Amino acid sequence: MEEKYSSNVLSGGKLGMVEVPNSRLTRYIVLLVVTKVLKALGIFESYDILKVVHIVHFIFILKLGSAVILLFFQKPFSSGKVISKRQWIKLLKHAVFSCVISLLGFFGLTLCGPLRTLLLFEHSDVVVIALLGVLFTSSGGGPSKTRGAALFIIAVICLLLFDNDDLMAKMAEHPEGHHDSALTHFLYTAIAFLGVADHKGGVVLLVASLCLKVGFHTASRKLSVEIGGAKRLYALDNLVSAMVLLPWVIVLSATTESKVESWSSLILPFGMIIFSVMILEFYVEAVCSAKMETPRCARYGTIALFLSALLLANFWTHPLTDQLRSMSKPPQQVSTEHVLSGGVLVSAVFFIMSSSILSSPSKKGQKGTLVGYSPEGTPLYNFMGDALQHTSQSLPRFIKESLKQILEEYDSRQIFYFLCLNLAFTFVELFYGVWTNSLGLISDGFHMLFDCSALVLGLFAALMTRWKATRIFSYGYGRVEILSGFINGLFLMVIAFFVFMESVTRVLDPPNINTDMLTPVSVGGLLVNLVGICAFSHAHSHGGKSCSSHDHGHSHSEHSHGGHGHSHGGHGHSHGGHGHGHGGHGHGGHGHSHGSGGGGMNANMRGVFLHVLADTLGSVGVIISTILIRQFGWLIADPICSLFIATLIFLSVIPLLKDACEVLLLRSPPENEKDLNSALEKIEKIEGVLSYRDPHFWRHSANMIAGTIHLQIMSDVVEQRIVQQVTAILKDAGVNNLSVQVEKEAYFQHMSGLSTGFQEVLAMTQQMETIKYLKDGTCIM
């Protein structure tokens, strides 16, 4: 028994609850999915019907229809125990509540449209209870549940804020216009009282009624036991609520005239809605939650429902479906349809994610401790306590830890602050763009986001640099910084290439540019980037403090400054010159600071700096070309400026790429070359050293120069002494990770003895000969 259990756990590949294999449940899942799709269809249909039928009528018909069918199936009167008077009263209360909830729900449907209603209202109880548990109790379900709740809230906020629904705006124009009844009027005024816009009121209403619904379901559980089963309760409830609604319906039909032309044409849609929304879903849910666990059922159901809702929303207003529907009823004015906006898409994705997280079974109380091994050698676990807690790592804690790491060091801190600034700007731009539906802003925001990726790369590299050395990365991760600098350099090359291509095509055919929105955005971007340049150039000069004597870099920067002044017309040019000078300057400083053995060389920071510089150039270019186009109407100014910018970016990247390449190609560090040469000379002069071979010295990372060298010494010298001396000498030359192989003649003899192959023996004897030869050479010297 125990063995079976353990093997089951292992075959699942996870240490969770043992789930029933999918194959047995497939048909239930398929059934569930089909039901959910039908339900989505029904909701869409009912949205259309609600345009013509009054909401109270609609609900009355639904309740009555389903009550009739359910009475037929369940036979609540003929079977089961007799219902007492008190229970009838409870049933009445229950029915009133359910009426209110359905009213709210369908009213929300009229306000928000079917897709949004489905997204907001059709969450299973498990999800909502988990959500409320996270929100209102301290002991939620661990970090994963918190994540789910956060996603849920984000999704609702998305619907509230970023959902530009044309129809909703239209309705908001005259909210009092076409109210049919006192009830809707009351609700409208209530929403207006809340101070939110109309469609947003619908969202709020739906969320509130969702909570009500869940509370109602929970409360009705007791009653259902009393009555004798949920199905019987449901049947009776439908009947009673139909009776409750009856007087209202009569009053309504007496006082107002109906908009419906022919009730007969509505029979089919009503039948379909009653079947799919009221009956089928109820039964299938009941069956599925009996066969599967409720969370699982909820998960599949929600995903199916949301996806089908999305699909339907896309195709409902499609001409093809219109043709289909026009067979059953006259084509309606479709101008007032709810559209599928980006905000809805995003929030649907978030809803799906959050509901699958929230409905996943809580991992609490499934801690596994290894008890031993089964005869087959598979480990056996004892599940108790909450050991699996650590599997879902807390996101806040992770963020906190990495933030701490980032802020520890100067470089990563700089990058991080600048990244935050940049991202903030980007998101403000994006949000504003979505808010005002301005495409230009949104695309510029995406552009900024694209640029941010270089910063993220730099930040990540700066973080990785501090990781401990591992088996694979035996020298440590310092070299990541150089690689990231290299990649950033390549990135800039690509950007320069694209700008170049773009401007070439524009020179040939200058397009008309709409400059309205560009100026504030580019000024903002320029300010942000200038902050970045200040921050990073400070780091730069800090790195290369000994560079003041470096004439080349300085003259270079002077030169480009001149270029700047000269071509004020050539927009980005000015700043390009400036930046270029900076680049050259930093570069010059680089070499020198290296010579002093400092940790100045940081390709990563250089890459990031150049990137920020290129961004600055871009925004300056935009500003200048905007001015030129506005003032003088020179459309050609824009591409020419871009050409200049591209060239400048390209030129400023070359030194960075060259340096990074040299390091990556294991070149012996140029700034230590002199020291190394003199060190090698010194080594040759150590007493007892005959010669050396294979001297390899290379810069591994900013603060590590590694080296290996083979020494041949006389047979009567103590090796360790030589090793110490050589190490000390090379350490003075800057090599701080050294391996010295000290060989005597005996070594070659041993080697030739050990190597069995002829070739190796040959090679060894040759080496021995060279050693002898060298010995002679040194003797001569």
Place this chain on the structure above:
Amino acid sequence: MFNLQGTIHPFRKTHRSIFGKLVQEFRLVSSDRRSWRILLFGALNLLCTGCLLMWCSSTNSMALTAYTYLTIFDLFSLITCLISSWVTMKKPSQVYSFGFERLEVLAVFASTVLVQLGALFILKESVERFMEQPEVHTGRLLVGTFVALFFNLLTLLSVRNKPFSYVSEGTVTPPHSLLTQTVCVLCLCGIIPGLSSVLLPRMNPFVLINMAGALSLCITYMLIEINNYNAVDTASAVAIALMTFGTMYPMSVYSGKVLLQTTPSHIIGQLDKLLREVSTLDGVLEVRNEHFWTVGFGSLAGSAHVRIRRDANEQLVLAHVTNRLLPLVSTLTVQIFKDDWTRPLLTGALSSSASIAPLGPAEGYAALSSSSLPPMLMSSGGELDPLTSTPAKPSSPPPEFAFDTPGRNVQPVVLPAPGHHAHRPYGGLGLPYGAPPYTGMMNQGLARPGGGLGLGPHFPNHICIFPCPLIGN
């Protein structure tokens, strides 16, 4: 060989003119017949790319642009080819002491990363296009597709690209492109289970991505022509960009790891085995600071520090360690170090030179490591006959000095290394901690048992290692 003259020379050269040097290198490369072919294809490719870029702007199609980047990647791979043929001609210089093999790796890395950045750019543009889809003119779309496909396949199939084929198939655990794997998974699900194992190593990921890209372009063309459904163009651009990522990412990770000087993970098992063997050699106490990494594609370089017993023969251990590792690691540096080597060895060491002879042989040494023979003291002054390294019987009697005079009785003695007293910063006599300038190098942190074993120097690390039976002697 590594003198000042040599350093100045190349510097002058670079200052003279970079361009001239480039031309010179180019001549060197073009002297080979095979590289003519590469150059020819490169020129063709350049022409084709130019055409395609023009068509891209005239059709306004994102998907065709994404496909054109694959052509540009082919250009890069041709350049890589040229570089690799140049690399084979170049000898290591003193500045680039490892040779130029790494340039190949760098070229592969750079070209894969460039293409991925291009794909990133495509993704960004596509996101912008999703919001406002411009119209796509299909006039040149299909023509461009087929021209690009034709040239790509021609280049791929007719020029053998050594570095890329190494990366994509040659390694022990090839970084299969995600695309290839996906296709194989599809095969696995769909047709024959055995097919994937046959296909996986054979399929060229570049051919695959070219075919897939052309296919998606054709679909785009059809949909735009029939339904005027312009958004398909953007979608297929995204698809091509993602496929590019899937193909290039494993390669750039692989070559990037080489550039980062990491130990290749498929070698680690082998290396571990060798290092374990090394650490069981007689006299070896531990191996540390081991760094192994690949220079170019394939050739391994490495260094390690081996700590040995105070009385072990450095040269012998070095030879054995090198012998073990050399087949795998072609550029090897082994640093042998001892603790407390400044303190004197046993007195018997002086007399041991005579007894060294039988211990040299390989077999003998190997046998020693497991046998109960005492650890040999090989004085550094010992003269070795070349013959001793040839295999001989390890049957000679254990040397006399072994443990007749146990360590605890030994008083500090003069080191058996004559002739260097004048240069030593520390007295040759038994001053255990007498090497202040260099102590940082030595591992002083080793536990030294107190005075428990008597006066004078003890042998902290090997007392317990000495084979017991001999102590009884």
